[in-house]
Amino acid sequence: MKKAAVFSTGTAMMLVSALMAAQGAMAQEKEPVVVGVISNLSGPESKLGTEAVGLAELYVEHINAKGGVDGRKFELVVGDNENNPDKFISLGKRFMQQRNVMGFTGTAGSGEMLAFEKAVKNTSVPICLSYTMGNKNVGPDLPSVFRIGPYNGQVAKLMANYLQKKEWKNVVVLAERSAFGTDFADALQALGNDDFKVDVVSYDPQAVDLSPMLVPVARQEVQPDAVVVVGYGPAIYTSAARIREAGIKSQIIGTWEFPEMPEFWSAAGDAGVGIMYSTFGISEATLTAGGKEFRKLFTDKFGREPVFYDYNEWDCLTAFTKAVEKTGSIDRETVSKAFGDLTFEGTSGEISFKQDPAPGAWNSSKAGTMFMLQMGKSGLPKGEIVEEIR
Amino acid sequence: METLLQALSLGIAIGGTYALMGVGLNLIFGVMRIANFAHGALYMIGGYAAFYAFTGTGLPIAVAMLLAIAVGGASGYLVNAVFLRQLYKTRVERPIDFAFIVTFALSMFLGSAAIATVGSGYKRVPGLWNENVHLFSSVQMSGNRIVAFVGALALIGLLLWVVKRTDIGRGWRALTQSLTGAEVVGLDVFRLANLAFATSGMLAAAAGSLLVPIYLAYPGMGSWVLSKSLIIVVIGGLGSIGGGLVGGFALALAEVFGAVYIDPNFTEVYGFAAMLLILLRRPQGLFGSRMDRAV
16 A cells, blocks of 8 residues: 555656646747748749748848747748739738748739738738838738838839939830839829929730830830839830830830849840949948848858848848747737837848838838949949939 | 831731731641640740750851741640640540640640749840841831841741642641541541641741740740730631731731820730620631631
């Protein structure tokens, strides 16, 4: 009987110890912070998407080496949206249901991202945009969507300032009929007035030849001072050649860095010489300590300097970390609410999400400076800065 | 007047290349009464073949284009001889559906294969005439567009000669009248169909290689070609080579004149509008007959 009592007591103590150990282990192993990176990994912009995934993996290595976030490991779930809104939505929903994804980031076009944002709106999952520039991608009707980076409303305003400063009074925008292209064209046209006339000619995103729609532009009584080209599809690369083929001698302006791509020069040849384009940059002087650390990590891993969007993406991932640290939770709604109140030091200054009603500015944290560059010779990898625009 | 001339010249130049795309698709419609949904993929193969023949081997661009046409021909032949073989060797209950599924699947496969093998970027070769040319003092046009137009018309002319003057053409014409009748009189239907597919592939690849200097090569390039080609055959008439020719010009002129004289924002819509109009007024197309007579 005594033996039995001793055995029972010993067993009970062992069980209690085992339970306590298990509880301790559970306390140490909190559920991870899982962020979904859904980018275009197979379409024409796949290079950008692949780079965004590499950057996110670098962030995960970096943050987990520092002990994770509030005792939690930081994990990624990566998916390819195949430039297809339906694929984006199904993948995102699956990630939330099966992988417990807490928030999303990545490089996606404005159209497919907007479709996704609307589809998951009811879940309150926080989405941080670092690359998507559409005005409609943020707003009071999408309270869980935040942006660190430039947006069409901002670019249009800055570009209008530049065009007017050059005293160019008659501008034609060749806009791809997409959330990105139409959005920008509408924003620029809204800034037009009697002294600054903005006409918009839109085209299908799959269009390959802009020549038919350039005939009326070329045959205007007075040719436009500038033709602004905005889009992502194949026509953007051949636009300069087609504009010159139509006999239009106006200044050609791009709204992103497509003239830096070899495909552009291959198609444009001499027609591309003199093209101007806008880009954003972060100057050395504005880099914070965290920004300098990021730049070193990035350069060591990828063997190149980070570009503007890389800084934004890093700041987006940091925002998730800050929101979890602040709330101690990985509940989507809680984290989403915390996002709105965040103020933290990003790679190039303070990041906060103000509820500004200007087009595209809602929950958007401006970052960097816009520059206008110009290609002086054929085949240059990068243009020369002609102006910093404020 | 200057605007009219410019619009007319551009419409005719684009129309020639559209016709080349449409005639290739219509040849298959006419001979086999099936739709080849891999037609756009054959155009893509031609574009890439010209690019790799030029950049990979250093061949002169004209030779690279001829090589691309040969690759397109071989690809077209394989589509029929391998993937549609069951149409001829067994009695497929619904041949039109079968051909649709097989060629559509092939088209998807080839598009994805292009991304996986050559990447998703845009590629281009220099053309044969890389300058903008002034015509009639008020018309300006890319030299490469003129080359593509002349090349397209020459190839369509060659096709018409084959159809009218050779045994192969006579065989094709027999097939358009009655497949069963052609078999009864001893014609090798499978061989003639293979040749039709090879010819159609050559025409698609020729369009692809002639237009790479203007439109670039990229994995999704086949989808717009298929879309335009289908509009062309509906306008011109299913299965008619002449219809493909006229349909190509009609589509291009509708797009250019619509953009110039109505609204440039709806350029792509005018072709569809023309197609709908034809379907309402003359469902068999401008040159199609109610009996589906073709080439």
